[in-house]
Amino acid sequence: MADPARTVVIANIGVLVTHDPAHPRVLGDQPDGRPDFGTGLTGAWLVLGPGSDGVARVLRTGTGHPPAADGVMDVEGATVIPGFVDSHTHMVFAGDRSAEFAARMAGAPYQAGGIATTIEATRAASAEQLRQGLRRRVAESRAQGITTREIKSGYAASTSGEARLLRMAREVTSHTTLLGAHVVPPEVDADAFVSLVVEEMTPACAELATRVDVFCERGAFDVDQSRAVLEAGATAGLTPTIHAGQLQAGPAVALAVELGCASADHCTHLTNEDVALLGSSSTVATLLPATDFSTRQPYPDARRLLDAGAVVALATNCNPGSSFTSAMALVIALAVRDCRMTLPEALWSATAGGATALRQSDIGHLQTGARADLAVVSAPTPDHLAYRPGMPLIDTTIEAGQVVWRATGAWPPA
Template sequence: MRTLITNIGELTTNDGPAGGRGADVLHDAAVLIDDGLIAWVGSADGAAALGASADEVVDAGGRAVIPGFVDSHSHLVFGGDRAAEFEARMAGQKYAAGGIRSTVAATRAATDDELRARLRGFLDEMLAQGTTTVEIKSGYGLDLETEERLVRLAAEVTPEVTFLGAHVVPAEYADRADEYVDLVTGPMLDACAPHSRWIDVFCETGAFTVAQSRRVLEAGIARGLAPRVHASQLGPGEGVQLAVELGAASIDHGTYLTDADVAALAASDTVLTLLPGVEFSTRQPYPDARRLIDAGITVALACDTNPGSSFTSSMPFCIAVAVRDMGMTPAEAVWAATAGGARALRRDDVGVIAPGYRADLVLLTAPTRIHLAYRPGVPLVARVWKDGVPVS
């Protein structure tokens, strides 16, 4: 199947210098899709001769096209709801990691079919808003059986599955955190590794210490899983240094970073994934993305869809918040939500519109990508292609 999309007013390719600083845009452009991949990118005038060989020609009507969003941090497999917790937080109650345990009971009680149906619903939400690649973590089971179920269900819909058995210490292991780490790094890892690509840990006060986090990550690495780290969400800590030392693909949250953390990230290949929905929902201070980008850190944006601290699946919303409250330009935010997410997943086939990449594209009902931040809350996604196939 060959599809030509032409008369694109503004095409964001990300096929240029990293960071979305302007050299990644074509005007009056066209894209040829062939068998699920980008086959050609160029001017609309230059595409005229290709129309005859295409099975379908789509007129973009002068609107903007961007790569499909790459959401590199989500928790989509869970049961229950925490709306009451959100209401309490809006009334002044402080957010704490312990709220995760309230989701664990509901998730353990849910059937596979119930979890699967809810997961599909979230994925449909994401596709409708332009997300074509998504990472999914476990972490709401916290026992061997349920954690295995969560990664197995996630693996049905994405190759980007993260085993996060070390999310928090479950109630039945209260005051026995090291014994729980024994379970996570032993039988639980044995059950979950076959369904997972990544290993993750919440290295934070109220979750796991640096020593415990190291044990979890090194055990996962020994089983062939690549490391990611939740760190510096609730306060400064040593998680960033650990992530860089172990070559983690990303450190996620990074709300509280020291100068040493910034220097370490800037000198590494570890991506810093910022999660604007979390600060929006918890009323914590927003990270200073301007400081981080100017320091030379590769920044990604993700939704962190979860029932406790960020119950949004909208990457356009996260882009708008990042521009309004975190010091990013619209171009930088769109890059971070596409190519940046791909780098956080160490993917070289998505997040860019160039020959050989997967044909994951989003047609906006707007003339520029700026409108994603300029018109917050407005549904601007007109059409989505995943692997060259229209899905929304």
């Protein structure tokens, strides 16, 4: 939609995944009577146009002959899905940690302390260097079909530095997270640093963020320190979320549920009690299987969580140390192969699940009224996202009605 006031019909859709419960299954029956997350239409079309708020939205969906519109985009039988919602990234940073990755592949264990390497490089980088890297990563994520991305700070470990990172993040997304308590910097002890985060950093950065996060883990922050950080953020009006259970089971999930965190992220190591808590709460379990791939950790067991009634999201955790990728299709493939998810569940978790983790109701689906965020997949069904791992299947990415990525030439044609 070159002109946001125009209507555009996307026509000749082979499979349209809407996540609209009023629509039928299009991806096959689920085993054991579990809910189907692949609702949508075949032989479909959808109309995009301005909503009452001026934002481009889904106006109508249907099958058969498409209605008239100001413009037509014929996708020639391709699959159309909601744009991916990447609810956990660390995209503003400098430096390279490929040597650390190579060492892990040779047998060295992953340790949270490697974050300090990125903090040093990020502190030394100019604003233009950071901005160029961020823009490049956003462009990469658009090529992967991602239309919404959350971005955390966390690679400065000082008040002014974290504010700098959040300002840059806000240039490319409205979903920014203060992660001042990412790791303890070498120049101060943990308790003193937590006091700085609580008393100085959070009040100074609150207007630049929508959420607050903490790395509650061995080698980072313990449960009491994490509670102090999250409560300070909540007092400042930020929605709490938490890094939980990446390296070992611990108290982070219980803390997340107690404080009403929007999400508990990683969830690689969970006790039965953790699973039950997540299943009976509104806290989303956000899984980051590309991280477990890159760190040679065990994969999280999504099946346990889903069977317990938990809401599961999938995200990339794009960062330089433990998951340097924005390939959401890879995340889906890992979730299907190694986390015991079905393809419809994984696709829902990478779209509507991420939206739930961000507490956003108008993204992650293509029901009438949704924001016009979608991806065209060059495949007859979305199963190909996992069936053909590593293949560049995203043909077009549309954010808020605008084509932001096109693999096969500009649209509309000249």
